[in-house]
Amino acid sequence: MVNLTRDFFIALSNNQFLNDNAKRWGFRLGAEKFVAGTDLPQAAEKVKELNERGISVTLDNLGEFVNDRAEAEAAKNQILQVIEYIHKERLNGHVSVKLTQVGLDIDKEFCMENMREILTKASEYDIFVNIDMEKYIHYQPTLDIVKELHKDYENVGTVMQTYLYRTLDDLKDLEDVRLRIVKGAYKESEEVAFQEKEDIDSNFMEAVKIRLQGNAFTSIATHDHNLIEKVKKYVEEHQIDKRKFEFQMLYGFRVEMQYALAEEGYNFCTYIPFGDDWYGYFMRRLAERPQNINLVLKDTFYTEDNRLKTGAVVAGAAGIATLGFIAGRRSRKNK
Numbered sequence: 001m002v003n004l005t006r007d008f009f010i011a012l013s014n015n016q017f018l019n020d021n022a023k024r025w026g027f028r029l030g031a032e033k034f035v036a037g038t039d040l041p042q043a044a045e046k047v048k049e050l051n052e053r054g055i056s057v058t059l060d061n062l063g064e065f066v067n068d069r070a071e072a073e074a075a076k077n078q079i080l081q082v083i084e085y086i087h088k089e090r091l092n093g094h095v096s097v098k099l100t101q102v103g104l105d106i107d108k109e110f111c112m113e114n115m116r117e118i119l120t121k122a123s124e125y126d127i128f129v130n131i132d133m134e135k136y137i138h139y140q141p142t143l144d145i146v147k148e149l150h151k152d153y154e155n156v157g158t159v160m161q162t163y164l165y166r167t168l169d170d171l172k173d174l175e176d177v178r179l180r181i182v183k184g185a186y187k188e189s190e191e192v193a194f195q196e197k198e199d200i201d202s203n204f205m206e207a208v209k210i211r212l213q214g215n216a217f218t219s220i221a222t223h224d225h226n227l228i229e230k231v232k233k234y235v236e237e238h239q240i241d242k243r244k245f246e247f248q249m250l251y252g253f254r255v256e257m258q259y260a261l262a263e264e265g266y267n268f269c270t271y272i273p274f275g276d277d278w279y280g281y282f283m284r285r286l287a288e289r290p291q292n293i294n295l296v297l298k299d300t301f302y303t304e305d306n307r308l309k310t311g312a313v314v315a316g317a318a319g320i321a322t323l324g325f326i327a328g329r330r331s332r333k334n335k
């Protein structure tokens with residue numbers, strides 16, 4: 001059942017048609033629970049609140065399905081604006097970028113040029129740029145680009161997904177690169193990825209231990225309290241310097257735990273997604289945890305004192321009707 005739900009939402013996240021239309025429906029359907037706003041000033045409000053609690057941020061100007069050069073250039077310019085904004089407003093934060101946003105699916109060289117421009121601007125202000133890891137089809141090209149860029153820029157790093165069998169091997173080549181360790185958000189085949197939580201978790205801990213024994217900075221990105229406890233125990237037992245790592249979680253998730261970890265004296269960074277291209281990101285979050293759907297439905301349809309919100313019901317009904325209409329039209333077309 002859980003797998004069915006996960007596959008269903010991942011399939012929705014991959015649907016470009018729904019993705020495009022979601023922008024037109026607007027920022028509804030509960031996305032604001034996990035997305036910090038549709039523009040930078042809205043997101044900056046949330047950033048400032050977190051910074052005041054001693055929490056740093058990584059800003060992701062959401063963007064998917066970039067298929068032409070003009071869109072990739074526009075995405076690059078938006079990322080440059082985010083970097084300027086972080087500097088100007090003195091925010092405690094960095095940026096997270098997806099290579100497909102800046103042209104990886106169009107032309108590798110063009111994508112590299114865009115990344116060079118982003119990294120040059122970011123290094124002027126001493127701002128770090130993380131390259132998020134996407135589907136397995138992009139894995140090797142992403143690693144190649146990161147390694148190439150790292151020759152010229154110290155302020156670039158990337159993400160390792162511990163559901164992949166090859167992660168521990170690949171870590172050897174990335175000893176001096178700042179990395180984020182995650183379980184992995186996409187649906188990958190058993191040819192390349194562990195399918196069982198137990199295996200993914202154990203690979204996650206192995207990767208974290210290897211990194212904490214090395215010198216480069218590591219972001220440990222998970223909402224899994226069991227893994228967080230294991231990391232804390234390992235750090236204590238091996239007297240690991242807390243400056244060598246941080247915990248990371250996504251905006252809107254386990255907020256009390258985020259505050260608590262920061263208050264306990266751990267470096268903490270919240271991943272802040274924002275922008276109008278929120279649909280794919282939002283669907284992947286629903287895929288990860290069926291309880292997120294309940295959370296979103298409850299917030300969308302009910303007030304704090306458990307009364308039904310009329311506006312939301314109308315929006316929800318309109319959304320469902322639109323989906324039904326679209327599905328009907330598509331299946332008629334496909335016949």
Ligand SMILES: Cc1cc2nc3c(=O)[nH]c(=O)nc-3n(C[C@H](O)[C@H](O)[C@H](O)COP(=O)(O)OP(=O)(O)OC[C@H]3O[C@@H](n4cnc5c(N)ncnc54)[C@H](O)[C@@H]3O)c2cc1C
Nearest residue numbers: 132133159182183184185221222223224225248249250271
């Ligand atoms: C900061 C950050 C950046 C990321 N970047 C990438 C990336 O670049 N590429 C990529 O592929 N993936 C990325 N991910 C997503 C990641 O790969 C996982 O898909 C996602 O984090 C879910 O796995 P998890 O480790 O959080 O725990 P899960 O395996 O989802 O959960 C484990 C257990 O933790 C508990 N739990 C989890 N969430 C909650 C909650 N909200 N409330 C209460 N209990 C909860 C539950 O008991 C659950 O069974 C990122 C994640 C984070 C946090």
